[in-house]
Amino acid sequence: MPQSHPFARVSILCKTYDPESGFNESHAEVIELHDDQPEAVDAVLKYIYTFEYDNIVRTGKDKTRPQFHLRVYRVAHKYQIPKLQHKACTGLDRACRKITLQTSGSKNGSSSEELFELIKLITEHKQYDHSFNTTSIYLVQRYLSPLMRLKTFNE
Structure with missing residues (x-):
């Protein structure tokens, strides 16, 4: 099984922040990572x-x-x-x-x-x-x- 490239993971994460995704983070100016x-x-x-x-x-x-x-x-x-x-x-x-x-x-x-x-x-x-x-x-x-x-x- 080929290993995924780190940029592929980043691409998946970026979809989370797409305004059309429905995630709250897509509309936030600042995303806080409290943990x-x-x-x-x-x-x-x-x-x-x-x-x-x-x-x-x-x-x-x-x-x-x-x-x-x-x-x-x-x-x-x-x-x-x-x-x-x-x-x-x-x-x-x-x-x-x-x-x-x-x-x-x-x-x-x-x-x-x-x-x-x-x-x-x-x-x-x-x-x-x-x-x-x-x-x-x-x-x-x-x-x-x-x-x-x-x-x-x-x-």
């Missing part, structure tokens, strides 16, 4: 125009964080852009493998609580992509000792 994070929508739009994900990620410090990739994945899934979903999964995995925990004197790492919150976020998305299971298992195995010290993790 989507602005930086994720921005990344999706840039991807649609450039087909480059790595360049998008390199342009901001928060874009290297795993949470960014999860947000992009969520929007790409919502708007059915499978290639971008895959790139966001790959970015998430790469970002998770670079995580370090804070040691007493280091301010460059994450705390155990932040790591646990990230693991919870990843497992919320595992129904969409099986690679999220692998990523969350990797994080738990790598940081089991500090995680075990958290009451919330043990619960």
